[in-house]
Amino acid sequence: MSDPVRTIAFLVLRAVEQDDAYVNLLLPRMLAEHKVTGRDAAFATELVHGTVRQQGTYDAVIDTLSSRTIDPAVRDALRLGAHQLLSLRVPNHAAVSETVDVVRREIGHKPVGFVNAILRKVGARSLDDWIEELSAGLDPDDARSVRSSHPRWVVEAFRDALDGTDDDLDALLEADNAPPRVTLVARPGLAAPDELPGEPGRHSPFARIMADGDPGSVAAVREGRAGVQDEGSQLVALTLADAVLTGSDARWLDLCAGPGGKAALLGALAAQRGAHLVANELQHHRAELVRSSMRLLPDVEVTEHDGRAGPWDAATFDRVLVDAPCTGLGALRRRPEARWRRRPEDLATLTDLQRGLLERALELTRPGGVTVYATCSPHRAETTGIVAAVTADRDDVTVETTHQWWPHVHGTDAMFAAVLRRR
Known part of the structure; x- marks a missing residue:
């Protein structure tokens, strides 16, 4: 690759578009494969994440300048060039010429002239000017x-x-649209927060927020004593662990545990209290991620079942977490592709699943025990709507409290959690 940074960025954009790849999984792997590090890795990360986040704006600009149907690969190249021209401090001539070179190498000679002409027009105006015109x-x-x-x-x-x-x-x-800072979690009993780099979190006592650097370079992270986990995700686990119980507190269940961040924090907290955690995950590859995150916690049982039909007896768990599959609209800072991948019609399937999981979780919770229902989405249909639908005709469940955390208020992903108690 004569320009590995832009080429990698383009190839990741193509994989996101063609194969439903996830930026946060694919990009680090490609950077490592091509030994791209330091400033070049940071630039590649900004190119990919920024282009995907802003592609709606860039598409509007591109479509203003061309009335023809644009091939998807060419459109990805135009988005990549537009991000450099409108949002980064890349000189116009470099942004255009380097993007055109990527097109020539990865797509072919035929669209080179078209891409060159469109990008020159894109760069002739500022982003603010384009937005003013498009919004009129x-x-x-x-x-x-x-x-x-x-x-x-x-x-x-x-x-x-x-x-x-x-x-x-x-x-x-x-x-x-602001790149989130990397947040670490010190798993209680395995690592102390003060051995992690960064400043203390705003809300979780186990959080440290890194200013920069690679979390993989932190010894506690490599060893599994700490992990990378948004503070909102930590708060969901702590909401379950901190709920007041009377009587037994020996059996905990994470009904939808993959990929394992919340389960690892819960497992560490449970171990300190002498409790046993069952971490359940339907998909095998995600269950393997849970096992990896739990490797230092021997008293955690990882199972692989549909959470709505697992082999557990009713009313046998003291604490149950339902971190339900959802649209992911609360984590658009970290998973920028989700805003373009999800559709309103996805809600019907997801809310059916969410209702089923919460109903099963309440069945598994003993009288006096607590269930926490959580989503990484603030959409009312997936949050308070589910809680209301499930509890409307039940006199054995009390909704004790609900939490909604926000990026612009709390600095976290937009996480929702509701605490429900079985009477």
């Missing part, structure tokens, strides 16, 4: 969609979930 005549939320590079339905869902002002909504959309 649009209603406020369509304009927000273009400006913030969020689909209109996501903007509307966030507005509904916030139940606040336009300023709140704009602050959330802006926070979604």
